[in-house]
Amino acid sequence: MLHHVINILIHLALLLAMPPLLPGVINKTKAFFAGRKGPPLLQPYFDIFKLLRKGMVISSTTTWIFQAAPVVTLAATLLAGLLIPFGPFAAPIHFTGDLILFVYLFGLGRFFTTSAALDTGSSFEGMGAAREVTFACLSEAAVLLGLLVLVRLSGSFSLTPMLLAPLAHRPEAPVLLAAAGLFIVLLAENSRIPVDDPNTHLELTMIHEVMVLDNSGPLLGLIHYGAAMKLFVLSDLVLHLLVPFHIGVPAADWVLFIAEMLAMAGVIGVVESFMARLQLRHVPTLLAAASLLCGFGFVLMVR
Amino acid sequence: MEISLTLLALALIAISGVPGLAAHPRAAWGQTTATMLTLFGSVLGLIAGFMTLVTGHVSMAWLPGIWPGLPLQFRMDALSAFFTVLIFLMAGAGSVYGQGYWRQSEHPTTGRKLRFLYGLLVASMVLVTLAHDALSFLLAWEIMALTSFVLIATEDHKPECQQAAWVYFVATHIGTLALFAMFALLHDASGTFLLVPVPPTTALSLETAIFLLALFGFGLKAGIMPLHFWLPGAHANAPSHISALLSGVLLKVGIYGLLRILTLLPDPPAGWGVLILILGTISAVLGVLFAIGQHDIKRLLAYHSIENIGIILMGLGVAMIGISIHRPVWVVLGIAGCLLHVWNHGLFKSLLFFSAGSVVHAGGTRDIDSLGGLAQRMPWSAGLFMIGAIAICGLPPLNGFISELLVYLGLLRSAATATAGGWAAVALGAVALAVVGALAVACFVKVFGAVFLGLGRTPAAAGTHESPVAMTAPMVVLAAMCATIGIVPLLVIVPLGHAAAAWAGNGAVAAGVAGALPWGMLTMISAGFAVALVILGIALRIAKRDATATTIPTWACGYNSPSSRMQYTAASFAQLLVGLSRWVLRPVTHGKQPQQLFAETVQRNTHVPDFVTDRAGFKAWNQFKQWLMPARRVQQGSVQQYLLYMLLALFLLLASLIPVQAILTHVMGR
Numbered sequence: 023m024l025h026h027v028i029n030i031l032i033h034l035a036l037l038l039a040m041p042p043l044l045p046g047v048i049n050k051t052k053a054f055f056a057g058r059k060g061p062p063l064l065q066p067y068f069d070i071f072k073l074l075r076k077g078m079v080i081s082s083t084t085t086w087i088f089q090a091a092p093v094v095t096l097a098a099t100l101l102a103g104l105l106i107p108f109g110p111f112a113a114p115i116h117f118t119g120d121l122i123l124f125v126y127l128f129g130l131g132r133f134f135t136t137s138a139a140l141d142t143g144s145s146f147e148g149m150g151a152a153r154e155v156t157f158a159c160l161s162e163a164a165v166l167l168g169l170l171v172l173v174r175l176s177g178s179f180s181l182t183p184m185l186l187a188p189l190a191h192r193p194e195a196p197v198l199l200a201a202a203g204l205f206i207v208l209l210a211e212n213s214r215i216p217v218d219d220p221n222t223h224l225e226l227t228m229i230h231e232v233m234v235l236d237n238s239g240p241l242l243g244l245i246h247y248g249a250a251m252k253l254f255v256l257s258d259l260v261l262h263l264l265v266p267f268h269i270g271v272p273a274a275d276w277v278l279f280i281a282e283m284l285a286m287a288g289v290i291g292v293v294e295s296f297m298a299r300l301q302l303r304h305v306p307t308l309l310a311a312a313s314l315l316c317g318f319g320f321v322l323m324v325r
Numbered sequence: 326m327e328i329s330l331t332l333l334a335l336a337l338i339a340i341s342g343v344p345g346l347a348a349h350p351r352a353a354w355g356q357t358t359a360t361m362l363t364l365f366g367s368v369l370g371l372i373a374g375f376m377t378l379v380t381g382h383v384s385m386a387w388l389p390g391i392w393p394g395l396p397l398q399f400r401m402d403a404l405s406a407f408f409t410v411l412i413f414l415m416a417g418a419g420s421v422y423g424q425g426y427w428r429q430s431e432h433p434t435t436g437r438k439l440r441f442l443y444g445l446l447v448a449s450m451v452l453v454t455l456a457h458d459a460l461s462f463l464l465a466w467e468i469m470a471l472t473s474f475v476l477i478a479t480e481d482h483k484p485e486c487q488q489a490a491w492v493y494f495v496a497t498h499i500g501t502l503a504l505f506a507m508f509a510l511l512h513d514a515s516g517t518f519l520l521v522p523v524p525p526t527t528a529l530s531l532e533t534a535i536f537l538l539a540l541f542g543f544g545l546k547a548g549i550m551p552l553h554f555w556l557p558g559a560h561a562n563a564p565s566h567i568s569a570l571l572s573g574v575l576l577k578v579g580i581y582g583l584l585r586i587l588t589l590l591p592d593p594p595a596g597w598g599v600l601i602l603i604l605g606t607i608s609a610v611l612g613v614l615f616a617i618g619q620h621d622i623k624r625l626l627a628y629h630s631i632e633n634i635g636i637i638l639m640g641l642g643v644a645m646i647g648i649s650i651h652r653p654v655w656v657v658l659g660i661a662g663c664l665l666h667v668w669n670h671g672l673f674k675s676l677l678f679f680s681a682g683s684v685v686h687a688g689g690t691r692d693i694d695s696l697g698g699l700a701q702r703m704p705w706s707a708g709l710f711m712i713g714a715i716a717i718c719g720l721p722p723l724n725g726f727i728s729e730l731l732v733y734l735g736l737l738r739s740a741a742t743a744t745a746g747g748w749a750a751v752a753l754g755a756v757a758l759a760v761v762g763a764l765a766v767a768c769f770v771k772v773f774g775a776v777f778l779g780l781g782r783t784p785a786a787a788g789t790h791e792s793p794v795a796m797t798a799p800m801v802v803l804a805a806m807c808a809t810i811g812i813v814p815l816l817v818i819v820p821l822g823h824a825a826a827a828w829a830g831n832g833a834v835a836a837g838v839a840g841a842l843p844w845g846m847l848t849m850i851s852a853g854f855a856v857a858l859v860i861l862g863i864a865l866r867i868a869k870r871d872a873t874a875t876t877i878p879t880w881a882c883g884y885n886s887p888s889s890r891m892q893y894t895a896a897s898f899a900q901l902l903v904g905l906s907r908w909v910l911r912p913v914t915h916g917k918q919p920q921q922l923f924a925e926t927v928q929r930n931t932h933v934p935d936f937v938t939d940r941a942g943f944k945a946w947n948q949f950k951q952w953l954m955p956a957r958r959v960q961q962g963s964v965q966q967y968l969l970y971m972l973l974a975l976f977l978l979l980a981s982l983i984p985v986q987a988i989l990t991h992v993m994g995r
Contacts, residue, residue, distance in 0.1 A: 074868050075868070077874065077875065078869065078874045078875070079874075079875045079876075079877060080874055080875070080876050080877075081876075081877065081878060081879040081880070082876045082877065082878055082879075083698070083779060083780055083878065083879050084879075085700045085701065085704075085707075085778065087700070087711075087778065089865075092865075093858060093861045093862055093865060094858065096861055097854060097857040097858045097861055098854075100857055101850070101853065101854055101857065115846075115850065117843040117846050118734065118842070118843060119730050119733065119734050119842065119843075122729075122730050122733045122734075123721060123726075123730070123850070125759065126719065126720055126721055126726060126762070127721060129718065129719075129720050129762060129763065129766055130715070130720045130721060132766055133714075133715060133718065133720060133766050133769070133770060136766075136770045136774070137711075137770055137773055137774055137778065139774075140770065140773075140774025140775070140778045140779055140893070140898075141774070141778040141779065142779070142879045143697075143698070143778070143779030143780045143879050143887065143889070143891075143892045144879045144880065144881060144887065144891070144892070144893075145891055145892060145893045147893075148774070148892065148893020148897070148898060149893060149897075151770065151774070151893075151898070152893065152897065152898045152899075152900070152901055153901065155763070155766060155767035155770055155771075155902075156767065156901040156902050156905065158763050158766070158767070159760055159763040159764050159767060159902065162759045162760055162762065162763040163756050163759060163760050165759070166755055166756045166759040167756055170737075170740050170752050170755070170756070173737055173740040173741055173752070174740050174741065174749070176741075177741040178741070179734060179737055179741075235880060236879055236880055239868075239869075239874075240865055240868035240869055241865070243868075244861070244865065306905060320740075320749075320752075323749075324740075324749040324750075
């Protein structure tokens with residue numbers, strides 16, 4: 023009983039504290055490959071704390087939705103983070119059907135983020151919102167197909183047994199296919215290269231960054247924090263498929279989990295260093311490929 | 326007992342518009358009386374309905390019919406009650422809403438007629454759900470079709486309204502024709518006009534014929550793709566509280582019909598369920614795709630009704646496959662999802678039509694791209710529309726999520742090896758449902774953003790005002806119910822269980838529903854979510870306390886006075902998705918693209934025509950008219966000719982009295 027409570031507390035602590043570390047690692051990796059020194063590893067933390075203390079500039083066009091959106095999105099991401107297991111430990115909340123809640127919580131976040139973007143009445147932000155909702159339609163299919171593989175593998179409809187199922191099996195082709203598909207979704211949903219470039223704001227090719235153009239101060243801080251948490255949660259999803267190993271000693275497993283997470287951020291950094299951003303019109307093809315990978319995995323499972 | 330109370334309630338509502346017929350065209354008392362009577366009837370009906378739903382009790386009644394010795398029979402079980410509750414609730418809400426939306430003083434010519442027919446329509450819908458024999462069913466069905474036809478044509482001075490009403494009229498009667506045939510076959514099978522299960526010895530071919538006719542007839546009413554062609558026009562052109570009733574309730578009566586006929590056909594082959602699942606998936610995906618391409622807010626909502634009917638059918642399909650291949654869990658999840666989505670869609674779609682009505686009432690247009698920024702001046706309507714939008718997208722923590730979760734779980738069952746056998750392909754329905762959900766978010770962000778957020782695009786949009794309390798109050802009630810079912814889904818277990826058990830004819834289903842979802846857990850999660858929201862909100866407030874918040878116009882790359890013309894329009898918002906799905910939407914563009922630098926002013930617009938009505942429907946209709954031209958010779962419109970017909974008919978009738986056979990034998994015998 024006690025070790026359950028401790029695991030839940032560690033889960034919560036990692037979920038709250040660790041996310042901004044991932045963009046730090048990604049940036050450090052990118053700097054390494056570019057031959058630069060790069061910003062400090064903890065720069066995302068500094069940025070968020072700085073933003074939380076700063077003043078705000080709010081557009082006179084906006085309504086309460088503009089200010090509510092970052093809060094709702096962060097709360098939804100946080101809840102999603104409680105539904106998914108970290109390492110070999112069960113998630114704090116798990117029940118039959120939680121995989122749908124997991125997927126739909128991100129939908130709720132998307133509804134508010136894109137609505138807030140339209141709330142400013144700016145064409146940039148409208149453009150970003152349109153792209154966000156369009157690409158989400160394609161990645162949603164890939165996510166569900168990927169999860170179907172796990173449903174098939176585990177015979178269960180809850181994320182904890184589903185994601186822990188690969189532990190009991192050797193890494194098989196369907197799981198690896200689903201992992202590849204979900205990795206593409208991870209990049210797309212977190213607006214990483216090759217779908218989106220998190221470093222530029224005003225290119226007309228932008229998706230996520232352009233939607234939050236009018237946010238500043240604490241609101242922007244919440245948005246950055248929420249984005250990092252989303253990256254963290256979705257990375258965890260892919261990790262379960264990619265490296266289904268555990269040691270068996272709780273403390274060691276937690277350390278392994280943290281190491282895996284940092285390695286994942288490193289991998290994303292490597293991808294970003296070696297790839298250019300795709301043309302916007304090719305993004306749907308990439309996401310369709312993700313669906314095909316996951317779908318093929320499912321076909322292999324049921325054959 | 327329950328059924329008598331229901332009949333009393335529906336009688337009250339049926340006559341609610343009658344006193345007002347005697348009122349002066351501008352007097353308000355007729356409308357107040359009608360609303361009071363409707364509300365009273367609704368409350369009685371709701372009491373009776375919930376009594377049935379809580380106890381699962383079956384009650385019967387009969388009324389003397391139009392034919393001696395052939396009484397109209399009625400029967401009310403939990404399945405009927407599940408639908409009457411929805412009808413009564415919406416009837417009351419719509420009637421109060423009409424008090425502000427279709428005020429007698431503003432509509433002196435149509436108001437009285439509208440309320441008279443409104444009462445009749447509501448009463449006939451209740452009667453359909455109670456009917457226990459073919460005659461009363463068809464009678465109520467036909468009253469329902471005719472009253473709704475006249476209601477759609479309320480503003481018949483507009484040509485598009487006339488056209489929509491005629492298309493509806495033709496469609497509904499084609500459907501009724503199929504139902505006549507279906508009831509005839511049903512009589513063949515069971516030997517009675519009562520709606521009782523056919524004997525197990527019935528040939529499968531006969532049962533399949535009955536099923537297909539029911540699917541066609543009720544599918545036309547429910548708006549299953551591709552039988553939906555009458556729906557977008559009819560729902561867009563009716564007054565908004567009528568649209569709410571048509572979309573939220575009338576479509577469900579079609580679903581009720583299908584459900585009821587299915588209870589009469591035990592042991593369906595698996596193919597039926599597969600057919601319904603496929604039709605449901607097609608309706609859901611195409612419904613939402615076509616919705617994204619629309620510019621008219623009410624037309625858009627109408628396409629979303631097709632999408633939701635699709636989701637309802639997906640649940641039903643899973644349940645039927647479950648019956649065929651003996652998977653009780655599939656039956657429970659499928660039918661529970663199907664039925665709960667019937668309620669939920671009724672709630673949030675009526676809410677959305679009501680708030681769309683507020684927009685039309687205030688802004689004077691249904692064109693999404695002519696509106697904008699209404700949330701500033703209509704905060705209530707905007708907030709309530711948003712609640713409806715979140716609910717219809719199936720997002721937590723509102724009611725749409727609960728019913729979609731049930732349907733999802735039903736579909737996902739087939740993916741798990743242990744329970745499925747070779748049915749894993751059914752799980753692909755879950756993928757389709759996820760895409761539908763994401764598309765619905767795209768579509769509702771588009772409408773909500775373009776209509777309520779940003780800057781007003783026209784002077785009319787900039788001069789809007791909040792709706793009167795008569796209009797916002799029913800919306801608040803509906804929104805509160807959406808939230809209640811979403812946050813405390815525990816409350817629906819008993820009614821849902823009894824209705825599902827009545828459909829499946831199996832008491833174990835009610836217990837299955839109670840265990841289908843972690844109902845209590847969902848409430849705790851919603852509570853946790855609310856706590857997280859409050860904490861984060863307070864944190865933000867504290868962070869903001871010391872900070873100075875400056876208000877300036879939206880940043881426009883240094884340009885200091887951005888105007889509404891620089892906003893992203895709904896059409897541009899949807900363009901990417903319409904472009905990606907142009908293989909099925911086939912959008913039509915008029916006007917040319919600006920060519921060189923410093924181009925002259927050009928006009929360019931894109932719209933997505935309906936693939937049945939606009940592409941094939943009218944062509945086929947004109948062809949059909951050509952074929953029928955010769956028949957016009959008997960229909961010249963001259964009184965003399967009709968008198969001649971009557972005379973001939975009389976002669977023929979009299980001639981039938983001549984004992985030909987007797988005379989013949991007499992002559993022959995001689």
